[in-house]
Amino acid sequence: MLCLGTIHGAVFLNLIPSGFTVGEYILFMLKHTETYGIPLGALLIQLSATKRKKPAV
Numbered sequence: 001m002l003c004l005g006t007i008h009g010a011v012f013l014n015l016i017p018s019g020f021t022v023g024e025y026i027l028f029m030l031k032h033t034e035t036y037g038i039p040l041g042a043l044l045i046q047l048s049a050t051k052r053k054k055p056a057v
Contacts, residue, residue, distance in 0.1 A: 002041025
């Protein structure tokens with residue numbers, strides 16, 4: 001998910017030279033569900049990287 005969202009975010013960066021401001025770019029990113037993979041994928045990676053310790057019995 002993180003990879004897919006980042007790729008779409010990079011592709012959408014082409015909007016800035018075409019006249020979009022940074023604020024408009026961020027609003028555009030928030031409106032498209034393809035870019036929701038960036039925070040969701042980062043969260044999944046973080047959750048999978050941290051392990052809970054089992055309590056000693």
